[in-house]
Amino acid sequence: MSTICKSCGLPLWNDSQICDACSDNIKQQVKEEYKFNRREKNYQAIRWTNVTLFWIFYFLEVIFSELENGGTPSVLAVFITFWIARYFARNWYSKEENKVKSNFTKIAVTTGIYLSTFIIKQLVVLILLNLIL
Ligand SMILES: [Zn+2]
Numbered sequence: 001m002s003t004i005c006k007s008c009g010l011p012l013w014n015d016s017q018i019c020d021a022c023s024d025n026i027k028q029q030v031k032e033e034y035k036f037n038r039r040e041k042n043y044q045a046i047r048w049t050n051v052t053l054f055w056i057f058y059f060l061e062v063i064f065s066e067l068e069n070g071g072t073p074s075v076l077a078v079f080i081t082f083w084i085a086r087y088f089a090r091n092w093y094s095k096e097e098n099k100v101k102s103n104f105t106k107i108a109v110t111t112g113i114y115l116s117t118f119i120i121k122q123l124v125v126l127i128l129l130n131l132i133l
Contacts, residue, residue, distance in 0.1 A: 036090060045103040046089050049110040054082045057118065081121055085114040 003012045007022035018026070038047055058078045065073040089110045092098055098106075 042099045043093060045106040046093055046110045049107045050082065050086050050089060050114065053085070053111065053114045054078065057081060077121075081114070081118050084121070085110075085117040088113045088117065 003015075003017070004010070005012050005019040005022055006017050007025075008019060010019055012019055016023070037043070058073075058075070061073045061075070061078050065071050092109060092113065093106075098109075101109075
């Protein structure tokens with residue numbers, strides 16, 4: 001006598017409680033839950049702070065590269081700062097107790113992360129250039 005899948009009711013031919021198809025479905029659902037949802041209501045303050053800072057740094061990069069040598073701005077560098085800062089901001093946000101903090105706190109923390117990322121990145125580049133040259 002075979003048992004029945006607890007999820008869909010089809011007969012099972014092994015000792016498991018859920019058939020393979022249902023088990024794959026559940027795995028897929030779990031995976032989607034862990035995927036970052038940038039539309040989450042509590043995340044918006046961080047999201048827009050990051051985007052605003054990206055544009056500020058982008059325009060600063062354009063202005064400075066124009067003043068320095070009339071050269072092309074290194075847009076990639078601006079993106080790298082953005083990606084690293086966003087990673088750490090999302091990391092901070094992923095802690096349950098930070099999700100419900102005030103927008104002011106979120107904006108302050110995100111700005112702090114962004115500025116630290118920028119400064120550390122500049123220092124690393126300087127050190128690397130000193131080592132190479
Ligand atoms: Zn099933």
